[in-house]
Amino acid sequence: MRQFVTWVRGQRWLLDLPLYAVFLSLGPNIADQRTWPIAMIPMAFLLPLLVRRRYPRTVALLILIGVTISYTNELWAHDRGRGDLAMAVVLYTLVKAGDRSFIAVSIAIAGLDALWGFTWGVNTLNPTLTIFGALPLYLAAWALGAFFRAREQLAEEERLRTELTASEERARGRAAVAEERTHIARELHDVLAHSMSVIVLNAEGAKLAKQHDPAAVDRALGTIATTGRAALGELRRMLEVMHAGEAARAPQPTLEQLRTLVAQAGREVTLDVTGDIASLPAGVALQAYRIVQEALTNMLKHAPPDATGQVRVELADPEVRVEIVNSGGRQPVAAGLPGSGRGLTGMAQRVELYHGLLETGALPDGGYRVAATLRTDAA
Template identity: 60%
Template sequence: MYRLNIWLRGHPWVRDLPLYALFVFMRPMSAPPGVPHAVLLIPYLFLLPLFWRRRYPRIAAALIIAGVIAQYSTDVWAFDRGRGDLALAVVLFTLVKRGDRRFAAVVAGCALALDIGWAVVWGVAAQNIPTAFLAGLPLHIAAWALGEFFRAREKLTAEEGARAELAASEEKAQARAAVAEERTRIARELHDVLAHSMSVIVLNAEGAKLIRHQDPESVDRTLDTISRTGRDALAELRRLLEVLHAGEAGRSPQPTVTELQALVDQVSTGGRQVDLVVTGEPAELPASAALQVYRIVQEALTNMIKHASADATGRVEVAFGPGGARREVRVEVTNSGGTERPAPALPSSGRGLTGMAQRVEMYHGKLDTGPTEDGGYRVSATLVLEDAA
């Protein structure tokens, strides 16, 4: 049924066939005696304008009005009133449905005038002028009402189609935004994981090269650190690639705050001293917030590896704060200036501070970064956790 309706919309002339049949087989109201049958066929000329009523509705209406005037002007055709009224009703319906109400009002006025004229001139023969006048009025009113109904229905259908297209467009836009957000998140994760791991590996490799003759055992420990860090980086990279291909379902457990000590230990190799101070309990801390704390500390330590001198010391302080409706988690990572000349700077993407700012912004917090008085550097971040209830 649905396909039939679609096909009929594309072939409107098929729907007009019953109407044309009505014009052909409609019997005249009466006919004068002795009138040739060829003359009685002249009213069928109303069909010709109706063929073009959709493409040229005004021209069709004008031709039909002219035909009705000619019909009502002679006693040969005047009593075949039905075809004229029906043709006027059809073009009136077409004009109203198309929204051409002004011209439709002109046609309706002409139809009313023609009904009055027919009632005055020919209604006497029917001995009932009021009835003759009102005979065609319901048909014209119904044609106007049907035109308004079908126009409103088409307008509603068009609006529903537009809303459906808009909803589909919004859904696609949301999908693209979600994809872009996920790509940004993965890019940030890749930066944090690889930048930190590669920095630790480079730092320890250079340190091992310097002390390979003085302390061979320390070199072995350093190489173990390089191996462990590289394996962890590969595992993180594999996890992110699984997320990229499999989506959310492929995500393995994220790093948590309980792994901060292992993170600090990676940086403490090679003679650099980094202390970790944790206050409060991370109980009931959302997994996402725990991940942001871990990544902020990781990025701050990465920056220290890249830019601080080899003898610079560091300190990581994490305060989880008391639980409740509003909970603040504070992270502060500082490093001293050191006395040695800093090693050549490692390549930097420039996204580290931006990534930390985005992580803090997720929790309506605050990020402060800048140099300290002794030539070191300080990163301070506050995450605000509010109870949704």
């Protein structure tokens, strides 16, 4: 039943069946039954109305021609009801379609009514009513056409608004995906740069110590294995996020893992944490961790092997202060670890995200200092 109703709604010509019934019910005003078949000829002039929606201008022209023939022929002239109704239908069709030719058609309709009135209406009891009697019909046709046109325009505007909203949602989704991929790329840089620095430096240290300190070699190889496995795990989780979406994200590192991070540095680095780490928002904790990680990576790349470091984290609500300082050292700087130039930029972006402040610079003894402040109320 529902399919039948849908089909009927799609066949718009079915809506005109009552209109055609009205046309048939308007019998010609003629007393001589012998001329009845001839009097019915004007019905043929109405056939173009079947395609009025597809060809509104052409149908309007054909109807006007047919009505003109009827109004200028004495046998058909008094069959005015069908002519007025047909002209009202084409006027409604043009107005509803937004076709500006309805103005010319309106003038032609007025002219035909005046022609009929001054030709045949002068012999009636009330010529004025005869001439202007069909005017309410034309006004109603124009008003209905304008009403349905306005309603269709509103429906079209609503459809376009819905499509625009959906398009904006898709655009925001694509932007969120692009932002997430950028974030993942930055996370990969931070994780892998630090891990690779630890691996390279421990490998070099093991190569130098293999002759005189086998235990140091074992420790270095253990650190390399642990760091490599951790880096692979991080990389695997990052790639899962890129392919599977946000739901696949593994728990992100927090400040509680700083001790492990510092222990992996392969240098003498102390850690001093003040405050309740567990109370930090996850986002702030992650950014603070990454800042410490990047600063330690830079220390491994650019500081001498005998340089020492200190990491201080202070929680003073609504701020988290992170400071990483390394000394200058006396040994030559290890070669083969070029910088990407994105470390400090990444730290600045993280600090800016949480409305904080970043300070970096060299120290008088040849060391380096990184100090960052993040606001917890910006998370």
